[in-house]
Amino acid sequence: MLLVVGQIGKPHGIRGEVSVVVRTDEPEERFTAGSVFTTEVPRDRRVNAGPAGTPAPGARFEIPKQLTLESIRWHQGRGIAVFEGIYDRNVAEAMRGVFLQVDSSELTPPEDPDEFHDHQLIGLRVESADGVELGTVDRIDHAPSSDLIVLKKAGGGTALIPFVTAMVPTVDVAGGRIVVDLPEGLLDL
Numbered sequence: 001m002l003l004v005v006g007q008i009g010k011p012h013g014i015r016g017e018v019s020v021v022v023r024t025d026e027p028e029e030r031f032t033a034g035s036v037f038t039t040e041v042p043r044d045r046r047v048n049a050g051p052a053g054t055p056a057p058g059a060r061f062e063i064p065k066q067l068t069l070e071s072i073r074w075h076q077g078r079g080i081a082v083f084e085g086i087y088d089r090n091v092a093e094a095m096r097g098v099f100l101q102v103d104s105s106e107l108t109p110p111e112d113p114d115e116f117h118d119h120q121l122i123g124l125r126v127e128s129a130d131g132v133e134l135g136t137v138d139r140i141d142h143a144p145s146s147d148l149i150v151l152k153k154a155g156g157g158t159a160l161i162p163f164v165t166a167m168v169p170t171v172d173v174a175g176g177r178i179v180v181d182l183p184e185g186l187l188d189l
Contacts, residue, residue, distance in 0.1 A: 001119050002038055003107070005030045006100040011092035012080050018092045020072070020079040020100070023142075030102065031079055035069040037100035063098055116171060125177045126151055126161075129169075134187065135159075137178065149178070151187070159187045 009019035024030050041063055068084040086092055104119045118140040126134045126149070138152040140163065147163040161167060161180060170179035 001104040002040070002101040003104050003117070003119055004040075004099045004101050005037070006079070008081075008095045008098045008100065009078070010096055011089045014089045015082075016087040016089065016092045017080050017082050018086070018095060020081045022079060027079065031069060031072050031081070033069060033071055037067050037069070037102060039063055039065060039067055040099040040101055042097050042099065063095065067100065114171075116173065120173050121149070121171070121178070124171075124173070127177055127179050129179060129181045134180070153187065159189065161186070 005022070005024040007021045007023065009021050011017065012019055020031070022031070064085070067086070070082040070084050072079045072081045074080075083095075086095060104117070107117060110116065121137050121140060124137045126137060128134055133154055135151045135153040135155075138150045138158060141148040141150055141160070149161040149163050149168070151159045151161055153159055161182065167182055167186075168178060168180050170177075172178070
């Protein structure tokens with residue numbers, strides 16, 4: 001399973017550097033010189049297809065299937081990266097919005113037993129404290145105040161559950177379930 005660990009932002013300078021929005025808790029581990037990322041173009045973005053290389057105005061450019069990180073430096077919470085073969089601002093601009101992914105099998109499991117990778121939680125059954133099945137985990141949203149479980153409700157629709165110990169006392173990855181203790185009406189919002 002491929003996991004998004006970053007997204008290419010706007011170009012920085014004229015030599016192909018790009019800003020990288022980091023989407024991982026371990027940026028120093030994921031973004032090191034020589035790291036290889038699988039690329040994915042967001043669905044809502046149109047990209048010209050054609051031979052790789054520096055696009056001239058009106059020329060077509062193909063996003064490489066993989067990018068190798070040549071170097072990175074950190075500035076104001078974002079990485080400023082150089083990828084092999086991307087040495088021109090026009091090419092860097094064509095890369096804007098591309099997701100950087102790694103294979104989940106390459107990730108080391110967290111040392112903290114109360115820490116989980118998103119891919120470990122997706123698809124788990126969500127149950128109330130009294131054993132009633134509420135649905136399954138559709139995804140995890142990372143909000144500024146806390147992470148949110150996006151619940152695909154058994155009866156249809158979705159709901160957001162704050163991923164805090166008071167509301168999510170049990171995460172049993174091996175058992176395929178998450179037990180929640182929610183205030184009344186939370187799933188109706």
